[in-house]
Structure formats: C-alpha cells, structure tokens
Amino acid sequence: MEGIGYKILGAVLTTILAFVVGMFYGGFSRKIIARIQNRVGPPVWQNFLDVLKLLFKKTSVRYGLMHHFAPLWMITMSITTLMFVPVLNDGLFFSNLNFSGDIIFLLYIMVFGSLGMALGAGSTGNPNSAIGVSRGLTQMVGFEIPWVMALVALMIQYKTTSVTGLMEVQSQSGTWLMFSSPFAFIAALLAMPGMFRYSPFDIVGAPAELASGPISEFGGKYLSTMMTSGSIFAFVKLTLYVDLFMGGASNLIVLVLKTFTLYMYPVLWGAVSARFRTEQSVRYFWGWPTFFGFIALIYAAF
Amino acid sequence: MYNDKESQKIVDIIQNYARKHSLFILAYGTGCGAIEIPPTMTSRYDAERFGIRGSATPRQADVLLITGYLATKSLKRVIKVYEQMQDPKYVIGFGSCTINGGMYWDSYNTINVLDKYLPVDVYINGCMPRPEAVIAGFVKLQKLIQQGKADGWDIYKKNIDEYKANQKKIITNWVMPDFNF
Numbered sequence: 001m002e003g004i005g006y007k008i009l010g011a012v013l014t015t016i017l018a019f020v021v022g023m024f025y026g027g028f029s030r031k032i033i034a035r036i037q038n039r040v041g042p043p044v045w046q047n048f049l050d051v052l053k054l055l056f057k058k059t060s061v062r063y064g065l066m067h068h069f070a071p072l073w074m075i076t077m078s079i080t081t082l083m084f085v086p087v088l089n090d091g092l093f094f095s096n097l098n099f100s101g102d103i104i105f106l107l108y109i110m111v112f113g114s115l116g117m118a119l120g121a122g123s124t125g126n127p128n129s130a131i132g133v134s135r136g137l138t139q140m141v142g143f144e145i146p147w148v149m150a151l152v153a154l155m156i157q158y159k160t161t162s163v164t165g166l167m168e169v170q171s172q173s174g175t176w177l178m179f180s181s182p183f184a185f186i187a188a189l190l191a192m193p194g195m196f197r198y199s200p201f202d203i204v205g206a207p208a209e210l211a212s213g214p215i216s217e218f219g220g221k222y223l224s225t226m227m228t229s230g231s232i233f234a235f236v237k238l239t240l241y242v243d244l245f246m247g248g249a250s251n252l253i254v255l256v257l258k259t260f261t262l263y264m265y266p267v268l269w270g271a272v273s274a275r276f277r278t279e280q281s282v283r284y285f286w287g288w289p290t291f292f293g294f295i296a297l298i299y300a301a302f
Numbered sequence: 303m304y305n306d307k308e309s310q311k312i313v314d315i316i317q318n319y320a321r322k323h324s325l326f327i328l329a330y331g332t333g334c335g336a337i338e339i340p341p342t343m344t345s346r347y348d349a350e351r352f353g354i355r356g357s358a359t360p361r362q363a364d365v366l367l368i369t370g371y372l373a374t375k376s377l378k379r380v381i382k383v384y385e386q387m388q389d390p391k392y393v394i395g396f397g398s399c400t401i402n403g404g405m406y407w408d409s410y411n412t413i414n415v416l417d418k419y420l421p422v423d424v425y426i427n428g429c430m431p432r433p434e435a436v437i438a439g440f441v442k443l444q445k446l447i448q449q450g451k452a453d454g455w456d457i458y459k460k461n462i463d464e465y466k467a468n469q470k471k472i473i474t475n476w477v478m479p480d481f482n483f
Contacts (some may be wrong), residue, residue: 030350039348046353050322053364058389128359212358219361219388248460 007097011127012098015232018082021256022231023047025238028260029267036271047231054224061123063217070120071218071225077113078232085240086164089171090246090253101161104149106240113233114140117226121214132213135278136204142285143201149293150188154244157181157300163243170247178245181200183296185245189265190289194281195237198270201281205286238262305323314450315354321364322447323353325440328363330380332372335430337395347433354440357474360386368420370430371399374472377419383468384420385482393403394439394445395422403431418424418468421454422447 027044034041061067084102099105114136121129154177155161158169170177178185194201205213217227238259243248246262249255276284329339342349343356358365360383372380384393395416398404403414417421424447446452452463458465468474 034348034350038345041348042350042353042355046324048319048404050355052316056320057364060388104357163343199383207356207358210358212362215362216359217361219359219363223362226435 001183009010010096013077014087015083017227017252018085018215018232018235021210021259021262022233022235025039025050025234025260025263026231032267033271036268042078047227048094051224051227054220054227057220059220059222061217061219066119066123066220067217068197070116070123071229072114072220073116073120075225075229075232077109077116078236079230081109081113082236083234084109084163085236086167086243086248087239089167089250095119098162099165100165102163103155103161103166107148107151110142110237111140111231117214120218124217126217128211128216129214131252132204132206132210132216135210137200139194139201139203139281139285142282143191143289146187146191146285146289146293147195148228149290150184150296153184153187153293153296153300154181154298167243167248176245176247181296181300183292183299184204187296188241188245190292191243191285193261193266194235194271194285196266198266200270200276202270203278203281206275222269226233234263235259285289309467318450319446322444323408325352325354325392325443326357327354327364327365327367328360328383329367329369330376330383331367331369332376333368333372333397333399334455335369336398338430338433338436341369341432342436347437349437349440352437352440360384363387364391366391366393366420367396367402368393368416368422368460370382371397371404371406371409372411372416377413377469378473378476380420380480382478382482383393389455390452392443392452393420393454394443395425396436396439397431398427401425401427413472419454419465421458421465421474423452423454439474 024044024047026047027042030046031041076208081094083108084098086096087100118137119135121133135152151224158166160169173180181184197204204210205215210216215223218226239255242255242258242263246258249258326466329336331339331404341347344365360366364387366380366384368380384391395401399406399412400416400422403409403412406412407414413419418444424443426437428435431439443452466480
C-alpha cells in the first residue's frame with residue numbers, strides 16, 4: 001500500500017515539475033532569442049502569465065466534440081508519456097512506471113499527441129489547419145525515421161527494450177551512450193529539431209503563412225491547455241534524450257543542467273535560421289540523419 | 303469565501319494582472335499606420351518586454367489594432383474579425399484617421415469616427431504615431447485593464463443594437479450573418 005502512495009505522489013510531483021520546468025524553459029528561450037536579436041525580451045515567467053490569461057478568457061466557439069477533446073487528448077498523452085520516462089536515475093518519487101518494453105511503447109505514444117491535434121484541427125474546418133496538419137504529418141514521417149533507427153540500433157546493440165535497462169548499461173559501464181554508440185546519438189540529435197519545431201522546422205505552425213496552422217481556431221482555454229501540454233512534452237523529450245544518451249541524472253540540478261544544454265541546441269539553431277519548406281525539411285531528415293541511422297544500425301549489428 | 307465580494311475582488315486582481323501583462327495583438331494593417339508596427343515589435347522599441355506579442359488569428363488575440371483609416375469595404379471585415387475574437391477583447395484606434403477621419407475626413411469611402419462602429423478602448427493620436435506613442439498607448443491600455451475600465455467588449459454587447467444600426471448605415475450590402483460570435 002505504501003508503494004502505491006509513493007507512486008501516486010511521485011506522478012503528481014513529476015507532472016508539476018515537468019510543467020514548471022517546461023514553462024521556464026519556454027520563457028528562457030524567448031529571453032535568449034530576444035537577446036540574440038538585441039532586444040530586452042519578456043520576463044522569464046511570461047509563459048505562466050500567458051497561460052493564466054488564456055485560462056481566464058471566455059470561449060464562445062463550438063466546433064463539435066473533437067474540438068473539445070483535442071487539447072485534453074494532447075495533455076493526457078503528454079502526461080502519459082511523462083509517466084513512462086524515468087526522470088531521475090534512482091529517485092524515490094521520480095521513478096514512475098516502467099516495464100521491459102517501454103521504448104517500443106514510447107515510440108508509439110509520442111506520436112499520439114500530434115494525432116489528437118490533427119483530429120481537433122480537422123474538426124474545426126479551417127483550411128489553414130488542414131494545411132498545417134498535412135505539413136506536420138509529412139514532417140513527422142521525416143524525423144521519425146532517423147529517430148526510430150537510432151532507438152532500434154540501441155535496442156539491438158544492448159539487447160534491451162527498456163529505458164531503465166539502457167540507463168543501467170550506462171551506469172555499469174561508466175560511459176554515456178553518446179560515446180559508446182556515437183552514430184545513434186548523431187542520428188537522434190539531428191532528428192531532434194524536428195520534434196521541437198523551432199525555426200528551420202516550424203513549418204507546422206508558421207504564423208506568417210498559415211496563421212499558426214492547426215491551432216488557428218483554438219483560443220482561450222483550449223490554447224492554454226495546448227501550451228501546458230507542449231511545455232510538459234518538451235520536458236519529456238529532453239528527459240528522454242538525457243536518459244538514453246547522456247547517462248540520466250542523479251539529482252534535479254544535474255537534470256536541469258543537462259536538459260537545458262540539450263534544449264539550447266534547437267533554440268539557438270532556430271534563432272539564426274529561416275523557415276524550410278516542407279520538402280526541404282523532409283529532404284534534410286532523409287539525408288544525413290537517416291544516413292547516420294543506417295551507420296548506427298550496421299555498427300550495432302556487427 | 304464562496305462567491306462573495308471580497309474573494310471576487312482577489313480573483314479580479316489576479317485576472318487583471320495576467321490580462322495586463324499578456325496582450326496578444328492582432329494588427330489590422332490596412333492603413334498606413336501599419337508601417338509603425340514592425341519597429342514597435344523589433345529590436346529598437348521591443349514591445350515584447352511588456353508581454354505584447356503578435357498573434358496570427360482572431361481566436362487567440364486580445365487586442366485589435368486598427369492602424370489608420372478604414373474604408374467602408376474593410377469595415378465589414380473588421381467587424382467580422384472583431385466578433386470572432388474571444389472576450390475580453392480590446393480595440394486600439396491607431397492614428398488620427400480613427401479619431402475623426404484625419405486627412406481622409408471628407409473622403410467618400412472611409413469612415414470618420416471608429417467609435418461609432420466598434421468600441422474603442424484607447425486612441426493613439428498622431429499621423430502617424432511614433433513607436434514611442436504606440437507603446438504609451440499600450441501602457442495606457444494596461445492601466446485601464448488593471449483598473450477594470452477597459453470594458454469595451456461589454457459595452458459592445460450591451461449596446462449591440464445601436465452599433466449594428468450604425469454599421470448597417472455604412473455597409474449597404476450586408477451579405478453576412480448579423481452576428482459572427
């Protein structure tokens with residue numbers, strides 16, 4: 001009985017932690033982009049104010065059931081994904097649910113949030129949303145291939161299909177997987193900006209050409225829920241990368257340092273680059289990242 | 303504690319604080335004043351430090367920025383956009399043309415006083431207003447929101463018949479629903 005209590009407490013704590021950290025990362029990225037553009041920039045807690053304000057807005061739009069469900073679906077999927085990613089190496093509260101096949105499970109469930117968004121955007125009937133959804137799914141086909149290749153290479157090389165198994169491998173051998181299987185790391189790292197949708201790959205929500213794409217009919221509480229879900233999901237992805245390739249983290253300070261360093265890579269790349277077109281984005285992902293994915297598979301098999 | 307006036311006051315303070323510091327603007331940039339928006343948002347005058355941020359669609363926006371004169375043809379679109387925005391929403395009239403018609407005061411196809419057709423919360427004077435003036439206008443709007451006085455959306459709802467009558471006087475071929483809420 002005590003174990004269940006700790007698990008529930010841990011789940012709640014992890015969700016709050018992911019929300020707060022993800023929100024602050026968003027704020028820091030806005031500040032850093034502003035400093036790059038020689039501006040002062042908003043305060044780092046600006047995203048909290050945005051979410052709070054959107055939560056207080058009234059809504060008088062009805063587009064049917066899926067329009068209501070899409071933000072809920074997204075936040076549910078974000079939190080579900082969070083539940084399967086161990087936040088710390090051996091924390092009492094942050095261990096969460098793990099089982100022996102959870103990398104395969106994560107590969108599936110990480111797509112579900114975008115799927116919910118696609119369904120919700122489809123039910124609004126806005127043409128911008130439809131274009132945004134088709135672009136998003138095309139881009140997902142692009143970056144999922146090197147990402148899946150990297151993970152399959154890891155699973156073959158270390159003969160385990162669980163995140164905790166890979167973390168144990170790292171803690172036993174003492175080297176991070178980014179050094180002991182470098183090609184998988186390179187493939188996963190090159191595929192990463194596509195997941196975060198910062199600038200060269202922000203073709204889904206392109207505000208100037210698509211009027212923010214799939215979310216163009218979502219305002220107020222819907223948008224607030226989506227922003228919350230997005231910041232939780234950013235934390236999940238970063239934590240997963242740290243768990244898989246950078247040896248996990250033994251305490252929260254190390255986790256924040258590692259995830260923030262990793263987060264700066266798509267943000268800084270985005271701050272200095274213009275937007276790709278859809279086919280350019282897919283061509284990028286099917287170029288060098290997929291090549292390194294192949295190398296990683298060959299490296300893992302032999 | 304439940305729904306009494308004191309707790310409502312606290313909720314109002316929190317609400318107004320959040321609304322004040324996070325303004326998503328939708329610039330209706332058909333007038334010449336739209337040329338002053340990019341300098342206001344970018345490096346030199348940086349409106350983002352006040353929490354002001356551009357938004358792409360009316361559904362997400364809080365502030366409708368009418369930059370300059372409005373032709374009778376575009377008034378229809380502005381009304382549509384304004385009614386698509388979600389409450390609470392604010393309108394900023396930008397430049398002399400929205401106040402009294404400015405240099406287009408005797409033109410046959412522009413409106414003169416914007417306030418007859420949409421509830422304007424803040425006017426920014428000038429032809430055209432400099433980015434400093436724009437930021438001053440936004441700060442004024444923030445003060446009004448903090449005091450709870452920026453209630454143009456409420457006034458619009460209460461006097462909807464009057465506003466609709468005024469709008470229909472200008473727009474002769476009204477081929478859209480009466481309300482776009």
